[in-house]
Amino acid sequence: MSGSNKKILLEQVADYVKDGDRVWTGGWTVVRKPMAMVYEVIKKRKKNLHLVGNPGGPETDLLIGAGCVIKTETNYIGHEVFGHPYNFRRKMEDEKHQGELFHDDWTVATGALRIMAGAMNIPFIPTRSLKGSDIINPSLDGFQALRGSDDKVPKKKVVLMEDPFWEGDTVALIPALKPDVCLIHAQEAGDDGTVSITGGAFLDYYAAVASGITIVSAERIVPREALEQTAESNVIPGEVVNAVLEVPNGAHPTALHRFYDNDPWWFKEYLEASKDEQRMEEWLEKWVYSMDHFSDYLEKIGFKRLQKLRANPVYGYNPDIKRRLDKLGGVT
Amino acid sequence: MNVEEQAPDKTGKNKTSYSQLEMMVIASSRLLEDQERVLVGTGLPLVGAGLAKKTHAKDMVVIMEAVAFDSNPQSLPFCVADARAVYKTRWVPTAAEVMGHFLQGGRIDVGYLGGAQVDQYGNLNSTCIGDYYSPTKRFEGSGGASDIAALAKKTIIIMAHEKKRFVETVDYITSTGWKCRSYDGKSLVYRWELGLDGGPFAVVSTMGVMKFDANTHKMYVDYYYADLGVTLGEIINATGFDIDTSRAKPMEPPTLLELELLRTKVDPEGIYMKY
Structure with missing residues (x-):
């Protein structure tokens, strides 16, 4: 995977994501968050995805709301x-949606630790955490029905074990996370896949190494020589990156250090719409399904609003x- | 700093009005000490930690699970991954280092957490209300709270005081208190029986500061906000289990400096304080 030019187009991203894949965002x-790529996955109506990004944000709620996730x-x-x-809440709380989403806390x-274990290609890793919590209560396991029958799901959630090497403390063995696909948005990537x-x-280095396929969108794709000047901020080597694509504003409405801040207007409209299934569907039509290209989406957001979000380069x-959404005015 | 040891405010007691929410944040910030390494959860703990850094604990090391070690935000972060947490930070680690190495390694003095439900042993629930498989209310989930409650040397909990929140037994133990879930899930056991150190130090609410009895490990009222008109009877009524009020003392009201810093420097937009 060390070839030089790994550039693809946003329209090709969904070709790398198969129905049923474990996806790290x-x-x-x-x-x-890799929002432009997530919109593309939604637009191509991917199904039965198994989201393993830790933690999840609007991209996770959106994918759930669009019916892409099981x-x-x-x-x-x-x-x-x-x-x-x-959207997540509705799947968990509403009786009519029972069984549509399996959630493992x-x-x-x-x-x-789990994604680090995945990166190390070890099957599990011990932790001192989890003891005493219902997260490992054997009768409260959201994936119980899938364990042993779904090969994307670990056979057990946790195994408690006495440390056989040192003091004999009880530790929890937890399974490695092994995403099929990893989607990352970055400030810069080289055409060879190097990521700055x-x-x-966050945990994106581990996820990139642990995943079967890693795709990185970036504000700018630059020749690899350019990133040789910034080796200290290059956090992922090109060897573990399969494809790169240039998508300015590709994390919108989430924040990108030095480039732009969160878009509060987006969150306000999305939160209002996502409270209701019908309005969520209308939101998806308006902002995702009807968009031919991501540039259409940005045009709909508007230049003025994007300007308002721009980060101060010193502060980031x-x-x-x-x-504060309840006191948010318009874009003036 | 103990509240008892606080020097009297020579400018005179604050005569302006203040809210129970403000008193809660101020009371919790007073429990944080200078030099401590404090792992700060999202929400009100970000405000309380910001206030402590600007008052009595300037050299407190604020740590955020996602991204920041020794964070000195100039503007209130609205999550623990915010660029506001990164600016002027001594080190930008990942959760693998903060949680996997520092927290798991026993190097975090204080975990500072919010929650939706707390019980008499200080167990916290930020997962769901009702049955786990068909909840009446599903929340965002643990985030790092479960890890922090298990592994910090002590935890300080901040949450509104309501009967539905202060319950005898939480619906789901996300984060462990003094008496938590046995491995088989069938009973409650003391945390030390599972080899867990630490434990909840205080629950700071909109009515007072609760601590845990050294023998029974049940919650009792240590301070109540008498200056705001809160009575012990009101605390008893807003608590879903029997709570000992025999040791309760009136809380020292906010100083003018605390209120001013909170309102004009820490959360001027009212993101969490909702002015």
């Missing part, structure tokens, strides 16, 4: 202070952006 809740295996699904993940530490990220790489965020 990079970033962290409302930060640096399993979620993560520590969190939400939009942070903006509001609640209504985890934690931040174990999400990190600032403002926090936009110090003027309003973040």
Whole structure:
């Protein structure tokens, strides 16, 4: 995979994502999520996806709301202070949606350890966490019905074991995470696949190494020589990246360090729509299905609004952006 | 800093009005100490930690699970991965280092958490209300809270005081308190029986500060917000289990400085304080 030019088009991304795949979406809740690629996956009506990104943000709620997901295996699904993940909630709470989504609860530490184990190609890893929590209560396992029959799901959630090497403490063995596909958005990527990220790489290095296929969209695709100048911020080597694509604003409406902040107007409209199934469907038609290209989406958002979100290059965020949705004015 | 040891505010007690929400954030921030390594959860803990850094705990090391070690935000982060947490930070680690190495390695002094439900032993629920498989209300999930409650040297919990939130037994133990789930899921056992250190130190609510009895490990009222008109009877009524109020003392009201910093520097937009 060390060939030089790995550039693809956004329209090709869904070819790498098969129905039923375990998908890692990079970033962290409302930060640096691969939104343009997620919109593309939704547009191509992918089915039965098994989301393993830790933690999940709007991309996870969106994929659930668009009917692309049957399993979620993560520590969190939400939009942070903006509001609640209504599509996820509906699947879990409404009787008429019973059985449509299997959800397996985890934690931040174990999400990190599990994807690290996946990157190391070891089958499991011990942790001191989880003990005493209902997360490992054998009678409260959201994937119980799938264990042993679904080969994308670990046969057990956890095994408690006494440390055989040192003091004999009881530790929890937890299975490695092995995504089929990893989608990451970054500030820059080289045409050879080298990825440069600032403002926090989160768990994306581990995910890129652990996944069968890794695709990286970036604000800019540059010749690999350009990234040789920034080796310190190159967090993923091109060897584990299968394809790269240039998508400016590709993390919108989530934030991208040094480039743009969260779009509060997007969250306001989305949260309102996602409370109701019918309005969610209309939202998807308006913002996803009817868009021929991502540039149409950006045009619909509008230049003025995108300008409002631009980050101050020194701070890495936009110090003027309003973040309180109940007092949010229009884009002026 | 103990509240008892706090020097009297020479500018005089604050005569302006303040809210129970403000008192809650201020009371919790007072429990954080200078030099401590504090792992801060999302939501109100971000506000309380920001206030502590600007008042009595300037050298407190604020750590955020996603991205920041020794964070000194100039503007309130609205999640623990925000670029506002990264700016002026000493180190930008990942969750593998913060949670896998520092927390699991026993190097976190205080975990500072919010929650939807708490019980008499300080177990926290941020997962669901009702039956796990068909909940009446499903929440976002643990995030890092479960890990932090299990592995920090102590935890401070901040949440609104309502009967539906302060319950005898939480519907789901996301984050462990003093008496938590046995491995077979069938009973409650003391956390040390599972080899867990740490444990909840205080629950700071909109009515007072609760701590845990050294023998029974059940919650009792340590301070109540008498200056705001909160009575012990009101606390008893807003608590879904028997709570000991015999040790309760009135809470020192906010100083003018605390209120001013909270309102104008820590959360001027009212993102969490909802002014």
